[in-house]
Amino acid sequence: MTKKMTLHLRIWRQPNPHTPGRFVTYTIRDVSSDMSLLELLDVLNEELIKKGEPPVEFDSDCREGICGTCGFLVNGVAHGPKRGRTACQQYLRDFKDGETITLEPFRAKAFPVIKDLVVDRSALDRIMAAGGYISVNTGSAPDANSIPIPKEIAEQAFDAAACIGCGACVAACPNASASLFVSAKIAHLALLPQGQPERIRRVLRMVEQMDKEGFGDCSNHGECEAVCPKNISIKHIAIMRREYLRALWSL
Amino acid sequence: MATAIKLDSKVPSGPLESRWTRHKDQLKLVSPTNKRKYTILVVGTGLAGASAAASLAELGYNVKAFCIQDSPRRAHSIAAQGGINAAKNYRNDGDSIWRLFYDTIKGGDFRAREANVYRLAELSVNIIDQCVAQGVPFAREYGGLLDTRSFGGALVERTFYARGQTGQQLLLGAYSAMMRQVDAGRVTLYPRREMLDLVVINGQARGIVCRNLITGELESYVGDAVVLCTGGYGNAYFLATYAKNSNATAIWRCHKRGALFANPCFTQIHPTCIPVTGDYQSKLTLMSESLRNDGRVWVPKKKGDTRPPNEIPEDERDYFLERKYPTYGNLAPRDIASRAVKAVCDEGRGVGATGRAVYLDFSDTIREKGIEYIKEKYGNLFEMYQHITGEDPYKVPMRIYPAVHYTMGGLWVDYNLMSTIPGLFVLGEANFSDHGANRLGASALMQGLADGYFIIPYTIGDYFANTTLPKVSPEHSAFKESLADVHRFLTKLLSIKGNKTVLEFHRELGMILWDYVGMARNAQGLQIAIEKIRKLREEFWNNLKVPGDNNMLNKNLEMAGRVADFLELAELMAIDALHREESCGAHFREEYQTPDGEALRNDEQFCYVAAWEYTGDLGKPELHKEPLVFEFVTPTVRSYK
CATH class of the missing domain: 3.90.700.10 (Succinate dehydrogenase/fumarate reductase flavoprotein, catalytic domain)
Incomplete structure (x- = not known):
């Protein structure tokens, strides 16, 4: 049932990368429990603008959990209390009336803060450029049904391909490792027959780029899997390791 | 300011089935060594933009790709759910290119070009092949072959899908292909950039002015052609299924620089x-x-x-x-x-x-x-x-x-996807070309990818081969003027210091459009809408409150610019809806309906594309008509009974 709530937001405010940030607490009264957490930030920002204070900057785009743009720590958890969801899919009905909610940006060396809750995740694009693809020029593809792929394999590849590149896995990892993100792409393509020709080059280059970007190593904490909004399994990291060893042996 | 624009659709003649093939054979080519001398600016990295950037770079062109998001993979094509149509007839259920063509043109209530729609149906087959080769994990049957399902407006199962995330998987395919070209040094990415103006020199599109959304800096980029893939304008309604950052600014600024805007009232609910x-x-x-x-x-x-x-x-x-x-x-x-x-x-x-x-x-x-x-x-x-x-x-x-979900209207383009400004190409939802007055489900992905993978790589070469492009630098006076215009615009938004926020204006505009230019329209309501939009626009420029400054990440300032443009475009949507005295597809005029409440088309008077020219006076755009000629199908009453 819809009810009215009062919430306190303790938010990380940082005007730019060079100025130290700090937490500021705001109170918002009489909001509907059907509202989303990002809509609560919209309401707060309207109030701040009217008062002549700078609004809280945060990234968001599709607001339906698929684009991967939004994301910050909610009470220390990447994306928030409800598992398997992005920040934009967290609703106030899942918080307590009168609760203080702490919001801060994803923390990782490879994700520098730009402003308030906005971080720079372009390192993930550079890892993709290093090998997250199958080399096939436009126009050179054979008929789609000439490559049969068993349904189970296609489903497994899909489970890995569902990654939205939000970076929550990095934010949750004590080592700030991007292993879940990288392994999801490696597994997706290594599972498919189309991905075989570049299998070795892909894993070597993507892992190398991940290291270069300053992400840490994986030490099996499993925090990444717990916060992944698309429930990508940590088993993909095992696949990535196997792929990496296999690649090293074949050199 | 009105000019004697002659709309030439450049639609080839001859049998429908061979038009695209023959057209391609007649297009001029650019040699491999010369391709690297051309720079193409691709704006937007959704399905159309990413597939165009990848394919053009593969050919050897220098590509600069711009997007407003922090990563090109976030473009709103990612949110498309259900699927993509293709006339593969893997089901043996009677599908064919002709049938996909016919369903699409009928679905659009006979307000699209036959040749464009036929080409789209023809290319649908290649798209599926391309995407599978990239590793897109489409749904499969136990035998390992591709599965399909049905979608609205069709009696065959021709929709390929990847669970409920087809757009995501197709976009990641196109994005990956583009990132491969980034690695190869043929595509340079410019994320968190918003295109705020088109630079036209000697009548040719030669560059863009962007705002760096992190620093607020205005940047000039020179190119030999501009390929606009910036999506639709449905966010004019405020509440819509679009992403929060989807906007009409790029197409609207190009419109104000001379590109005609076609069928703006065709908006899909x-x-x-x-x-x-x-x-x-x-x-x-x-x-x-x-x-x-x-x-x-x-x-x-x-x-x-x-x-x-x-x-x-x-x-x-x-x-x-x-x-x-x-x-x-x-x-x-x-x-x-x-x-x-x-x-x-x-x-x-x-x-x-x-x-x-x-x-x-x-x-x-x-x-x-x-x-x-x-x-x-x-x-x-x-x-x-x-x-x-x-x-x-x-x-x-x-x-x-x-x-509100999609806009069929958009910048007018010819068969080569070029707008009325030479060198400005428009792809995907940003153009008006293939869906007539109503788009069928699972056809948006098809069009975005057909445009980007399979059409622009051919047609842009013909433009270069036929055109003399003098050398231009960012120091050219046209760039300087454009920078000054954009700077003035942003400064003005910040200097009003009124009492109402961007969000309040945007919501209000959305209500006007939803009430009067929504699912059902009538002459009286549309006149009211035009009055209300003008009043709101005036209030906007006198009472807007934008916090912060220009030289920083300032999302409110970004939104303010977009809402300013929506407030202008909205009037054109209403003017177009008022002028089209018929009901067709998504444009339902209450005065024109059958006794049982279905849309009543008027082919005698309105069988044309309405392409509007900006005259400097928002209330008096000039109408240009491109007649729609049906040589192969007969427009009938669209019945689904």
Whole structure:
């Protein structure tokens, strides 16, 4: 049932990368429990603008959990209390009336803060450029049904391909490792027959780029899997390791 | 300022089936060594932009790709759910290129070019091949071959899908292909950039001015052609299924630099979205049309029936789509289904707290095929519904209502996808080309990728081979003027220092458009809309409050610029809707309907593309007409009964 709530937001405010940030607490009264957490930030920002204070900057785009743009720590958890969801899919009905909610940006060396809750995740694009693809020029593809792929394999590849590149896995990892993100792409393509020709080059280059970007190593904490909004399994990291060893042996 | 623009569609002649092939054979080519001398600016990295950037770079051109998001992978194509059409006829169910062509042109209520639509159907086949080769994990059958399902407006199963995330998987395919070219040094990425002006020199599109959204700096980029892939303008309505950052600024600024805007009143309202719950709402969420394969749409027969759905017996339910359109049933096309939903709600038979919703009920399918069947096909959609509403759609029927979802209108382009400004090409939803007055489901992905992978790589070469392009530098006076214009515009927004926020203006504009330029329109309402939009625009420029400064990340300033443009475009949408005195597709004028409430077209007077020219006076755009000639199909009354 819809009810009215009062919430306190303790938010990380940082005007730019060079100025130290700090937490500021705001109170918002009489909001509907059907509202989303990002809509609560919209309401707060309207109030701040009217008062002549700078609004809280945060990234968001599709607001339906698929684009991967939004994301910050909610009470220390990447994306928030409800598992398997992005920040934009967290609703106030899942918080307590009168609760203080702490919001801060994803923390990782490879994700520098730009402003308030906005971080720079372009390192993930550079890892993709290093090998997250199958080399096939436009126009050179054979008929789609000439490559049969068993349904189970296609489903497994899909489970890995569902990654939205939000970076929550990095934010949750004590080592700030991007292993879940990288392994999801490696597994997706290594599972498919189309991905075989570049299998070795892909894993070597993507892992190398991940290291270069300053992400840490994986030490099996499993925090990444717990916060992944698309429930990508940590088993993909095992696949990535196997792929990496296999690649090293074949050199 | 009106000029003697002659609209030349450049549609080739001859048999429909061989037009594109013959056209390609006649296009001029650029040699491999010369290709690297050309720089192409691709704006937007959705399906159209990413596929164009990748394909053009593969050919050897220098590509600069711009997007407003922090990563090109976030473009709103990612949110497309249900699928992509292709005339593969893998099902042996009678599909063909001709049939996909016919369904699409009929679905568009005979307001698109035959040759364009036929080419789209033809290329659909290549798209699926390309995407599979890239590793897109489409749904498969146990034998390992590709699975398909049906979508609205078709009697065959030609829609390929990847669970409920087809757009995501196709976009990641195109994005990956583009990132490969980034690695190869042929594409340079410019994320968090917003195009704020087009630079035209000697009548040719030669560059763009962007704002760096992190630093606020204005940047000039020189190119030999500009390829605009910036999507549709549905966010003019504020509440829509678009992403929050989707906007019309790039196409609108090009319009003001001379590109004609075609059929702006053709805006699609999708029947199955999660209904509005409160005035704080920031967007609406689509529930894929594919759900109508297995879900049945109904309302109570009685007005004001407030019983919970499971307490309403079968014989007191009205499955109104099945009743009104027995042949297509729940898979009636979007415009028709939306109007039917609105009609039953207007009668007072809507459900839910606001009465502006109908049920989409899966209980029959769950009973017949089991919950696992539904989970596999629509799992993520059911989850999303539950996240948003807090209700379990496996147990209670979904409640749905129409919402703004797509715009068929856009910048006018010829058969080569070039606008009325030489060197400015427009792809995907940003152009007007293929869907007429209504788009069929699973056709947006098809068009974005056809344009980017298979059309622009051919047509842009012909432009270069036929055109002399003098050397231009960012020091050219046209760049300087454009920079000054943009700077003035931004400074003005910041200097008003009024009392109302951008969001308040945007919501107000959205209400005007939804009430008067929405699912049903009439002359009187449209005149009221035009008055109200003008008044709101005036208030905007006198009472807007934008916080912060220009030299920083300032999302409110970004939004302010976009809303300023929506306030201008909205008037053109209303003017176009007022001038088109007929009902066709998604454009339903209440004055023009059949006795049983269906759209009544007027082919004698309105069988044309309405392309509007900016004259400097927003209230007096100049209309140019491109007549639509039907040589191969006969426009008929569009019946789905």
